[in-house]
Amino acid sequence: MKTVDPRAALALIEQGALLVDIRDADEHARERIPGACCIPLEHVGSAPQLQQAPGRTIVFHCRSGMRTRANAAALEAASPGCPAYVVAGGLDAWKQAGLPVVRNARAPLELMRQVQIAAGSLALLGAVLAATMSPWFLLLSGFVGAGLMVAGLTGFCGMARLLVHMPWNRALRG
Template sequence: MLHPIAPDALQQRLASGEMLLIDIREPDEYAREHIIGARLIPLNAIDAEDLTVEHSRAVCFTCRSGNRTAIAAARLLAKGFPESYALEGGLDGWKKAGLPVHFNPRAPLDLMRQVQIAAGSLALAGAVLAATVSPWFILLSGFVGAGLVFAGLTGFCGMARLLKRMPWNRASLA
């Protein structure tokens, strides 16, 4: 298990240079907002990352809320740091403690939030159109629901892939 560390204690250890902070979120999430000084190593790429030169320091892993870090604790501990921590509450806990973050308002929302907005909008539009125009529009809501179930079962989200190709998302990751 990763040892929990409070945001204020982490800030002190980061300031002294004795600790490395690794953000395991996706690049689109990191581009929008992150803790100043955090190093981005997405969870899906952490196994390929050689961090042996960093083993002289303790490490703290973080994500948005702390959930991804807790779920991936065994993988993160396997990186071999003598001291491994998880930021309590993740980025949300850091902000709640009133500590500074780098925020880029021009960066797009993270991809999963875009999917939620698009899927919710399509499902709502289908329901409203079914009630006001034609009952056949309920198929739109059903199609979106089926797509979400498929994405959950397989890990493949066609809507996320489509949104990732949109101009506003390509520009932020380049």
């Protein structure tokens, strides 16, 4: 799949190309390129927007360009008969080029960032409490570490499942 810089991608979009953001909906809601449609990576193969666009140029992007590069073959397969491109550097490069983005500061932080903040806070709290109160609090840090390890090995993150039900994430449950 061909890679284009953000300015070349903008030119393709202005000529009628379909811009597809392959990030998750929570990432897209917080910050996005104007006019981009959100088709998370796991739904790209069955997305009607791609199946109904024979011959139309498609430009894919993610945040940094890593997800699109790593999944270029799947993205190309999901857009048969269409010229398909990947934005080099993704949304980050788009912003560095001074191109417009839509930001919604009221949207909740991306779920993965919430997990990182919560896990880091709990691990730190366990270490501080173990140092100041009782070594038994090291179990809290160990529990969080074990949960992260299980999430990495299995793809199941109990903390993410819990956080998605918090009141500030109402829009994510949508």
